[in-house]
Amino acid sequence: MSVRSEKTIVDIAEELGLSVSTVSRALNDHPNISAKTKEKVRKMARKLGYRPNAMAAGLRNNKSRTIGLIIPRISMFFPAAITTVVQNKLQEYGYHLIICQSNDSLEQEQQLANTLYSARVDGLAVSATLSTTDFSHFDIFKQNNIPVVFFDRTPRDYQAKVIKGDDFLGGFTATQHLIEQGCKDIVHISGPLSCNLYVERLAGYKNALQQHKIPFKKQRVFFHELSRENALATAEKIFAQQPYPDGVFATNDTTAITILEYCRKHNIRVPEDVKIVGYSNDPRTEIVTPSISSVDQFPATMGERVVSALMDLIQTRHPNTYRHPQEIVPIQLVARESSAGSPKKKK
Structure with missing residues (x-):
């Protein structure tokens, strides 16, 4: 039994008699491509089962449009509420979210940090485990100018952007x-x-x-x-x-x-x-x-500030050098x- 080959934009172009560049622009909603052509290309893409390769696109432009999130437990009210806000706000900026839970295990948090770095995320938001006192497993992000924002459970003596409650x-x-x-x-x-x-x-x-x-x-x-x-x-x-x-x-x-x-x-x-x-x-x-x-x-406020900080830092040439590293969210x-x-x- 033969394995079904993955369809590419070359296949779409051949089916429609269009150039590969035209198909690429149509799939990326380029303004110079007519609405009729865009619809024709998208329809053929669906018919062929075409899947865009986000990883390859990220390698080309050095952006994955993806943010990593590490939280202790998704079952806890506060981190779950923040996660919902972060995901919704990131979508407004055109970013996707990879959600990981450490289960309050330092070893798992270390592994997740490495995994998200390998996944080429554009930024990382972290609420640490109860036992995290050494944050050096996040150094690789700082060394490669990938923004890291800690929230709620945060470092006390690790140079990083921090958003925490009062x-x-x-x-x-x-x-x-x-x-x-x-x-x-x-x-x-x-x-x-x-x-x-x-x-x-x-x-x-x-x-x-x-x-x-x-x-x-x-x-x-x-x-x-x-x-x-x-x-x-x-x-x-x-x-x-x-x-x-x-x-x-x-x-x-x-x-x-x-x-x-x-x-x-x-x-x-x-x-x-x-x-x-x-x-x-x-x-x-x-x-x-x-x-x-x-x-x-106020988890909604904290989530919004996390996204705002990440978006600001992504646009900064040296995102892990902070003049104002700590933000305090009020309580009531x-x-x-x-x-x-x-x-x-x-x-």
Whole structure:
């Protein structure tokens, strides 16, 4: 059985009795080619099953019109929301997106960086893994003048364009809100401090306590990957003995929702006995009962800024030399039922 050969523009030209250059211009929507000829060429291309070779075109003009994106997990609300915006905005600029997830594995992130470099992407956007502290696997992009933009989970001491949320203010605002609602014993559930997000949110939590003259207690702070399973284990520790805390600031919404479910199951009233604030304003926080207060990170704004930065840098002769490497996306607390009113007075 013979293998079907790939059709080329030469085949289209022979079928139509046109020159190869005319077919090429028609497929690329050249203004000097009539609409009638363009339609005739496209119709024959479809009939023959012609597929344009984007890789070959990229080699000719040194542009692939493709951007690489590495995110921790597509299943998480915040990176998923950003991915949607980035893809839609890139399409407006005529670019395609290759979406890769690292599954929070540093080894996988390193492999994906190499793969995307080999795919000749014109630029790269990255939200790093929880454990990425050495970013040298992205050096090859910088050395070859391929723009790299880090967002959300970003390097602390690696020279690069960074777009991040105001995580210190987010941590401060969430904690201050609980204090203003009457809380004086606030648990903080954090991700690992290898990640910039949780370093800054913890600093904001501590600063709010300090400003309100509430002592910081190490035993009220928990560090782990913010999964449902880890949140349940932490809930068991938090409520193992009285006095219970009167506030919980969780640095992601999956954790906040899990704490709420645990409290309901164990007859701990929210918000009367304990108030809860999460982080990211995941849509689930609005539909659970009671609805959960959360810090909105505005993923649409961050996604738009990522694309804008990439497009600016692609047009720059030396894209990885930055005068203004860091952009901060504002946050906003969305107060809901889980933190409403004054806490129950302890007898």
